[in-house]
Amino acid sequence: MLTRLYIDNFRCFVNFEYKPARRQLIFGSNGAGKSSFLDALWLLQQVVWTGNPFDDFSLLSQRTRWLNQPQQVWDLEAVLGGARYVYRLVIEPSGELQRARVYSETLDFDGKPIFEFTSGKVHFYDDQFERKVAYDLDSHRSGLATIPSGRDTQRLSRFKLWIGGLFCFRLNPFAMGSRAEREDPYPKVDLSNFAARYRNLSQAEPEHDAALFDSLRACWDGFGFLQLQSAGENVRLLTADFGGSTRLYFGELSDRQRCLTCLYAILHFVLAKGYTVILDEPDNFVSLREIQPWLMAVTDTVEEAKGQILIISHHPEILNQWAPDVGVRFVREGVGPVRVVGFRGDPASPLTPSELVARGWERE
Numbered sequence: 370m371l372t373r374l375y376i377d378n379f380r381c382f383v384n385f386e387y388k389p390a391r392r393q394l395i396f397g398s399n400g401a402g403k404s405s406f407l408d409a410l411w412l413l414q415q416v417v418w419t420g421n422p423f424d425d426f427s428l429l430s431q432r433t434r435w436l437n438q439p440q441q442v443w444d445l446e447a448v449l450g451g452a453r454y455v456y457r458l459v460i461e462p463s464g465e466l467q468r469a470r471v472y473s474e475t476l477d478f479d480g481k482p483i484f485e486f487t488s489g490k491v492h493f494y495d496d497q498f499e500r501k502v503a504y505d506l507d508s509h510r511s512g513l514a515t516i517p518s519g520r521d522t523q524r525l526s527r528f529k530l531w532i533g534g535l536f537c538f539r540l541n542p543f544a545m546g547s548r549a550e551r552e553d554p555y556p557k558v559d560l561s562n563f564a565a566r567y568r569n570l571s572q573a574e575p576e577h578d579a580a581l582f583d584s585l586r587a588c589w590d591g592f593g594f595l596q597l598q599s600a601g602e603n604v605r606l607l608t609a610d611f612g613g614s615t616r617l618y619f620g621e622l623s624d625r626q627r628c629l630t631c632l633y634a635i636l637h638f639v640l641a642k643g644y645t646v647i648l649d650e651p652d653n654f655v656s657l658r659e660i661q662p663w664l665m666a667v668t669d670t671v672e673e674a675k676g677q678i679l680i681i682s683h684h685p686e687i688l689n690q691w692a693p694d695v696g697v698r699f700v701r702e703g704v705g706p707v708r709v710v711g712f713r714g715d716p717a718s719p720l721t722p723s724e725l726v727a728r729g730w731e732r733e
Contacts, residue, residue: 370677375444383706392671394691397699402707411537418533420514423469470508486512495521539649542627547618549605564607584633624654640676652684685723692722
């Protein structure tokens, strides 16, 4: 699980440090950096996992405006299988075109180096901490992304698989359609490719379908199952069966129904498998009555030591259930940097946590 994140010189993050719990609610006023936090993690995950050039992510243009500092820093810690991994990426501008390049990129395992990328040269180490290979590499992309899996580099491979499973979501039901022209192995942030992603999951992990369908049956009267119908060569259309002759294309479902389908799919196909999930405003299209059972199911899953979830939300029900125990607030003064403070509600207060937050009294 993710245990620490340090960010410097990215948007509103300057010397920013955050140590998340296994289950956490992040709240705060508009403009406090909550959505930028998800973007920062997603960009780091994409840089390391895809290996695409930094130019694809416009990192330098997202440096903190009020700083006169060329370098950007991401420092991430994770505990995997009882071992502590520390990954650090420092990038800087280079050349007349000011392209982003690696100044340094390192990964340590319990305090010992297992990967280094500096001055255009990659070094990585085997599981006995002996230097394995050194090679030159273009500094305009992550070196860690180029490390191949091997029997004697399982520690490196474990971290790469973990960061590949660092899932960031900001659901947008307006972008979700029914058409799946292929099996997408990776979800998009807005899950606009949900049909194609589900096509992949239903083929690779059909055992999770039953749990997903049971959850959706508890939400909607008459719901039966999801199904992919053939619609030409290599094309499938995702449908929802409601019994009898009632069958709707996924794109015909309401925004609420599409979001609930995605939320329960995240629960059963992602969180229950032990991955780390960051969700930005999952409740935007879901009613109070419907978000509560999903929250309870998420809590049960995480308490069974399956996965980690960080939810960004202002929803009263989520605040009331999670803020007292696992709530943190992102705070900014004016256009200054973000800092993290714990929820400071009064257990003896007759007001609910959401009422305290609404009135600004949880700060006192």
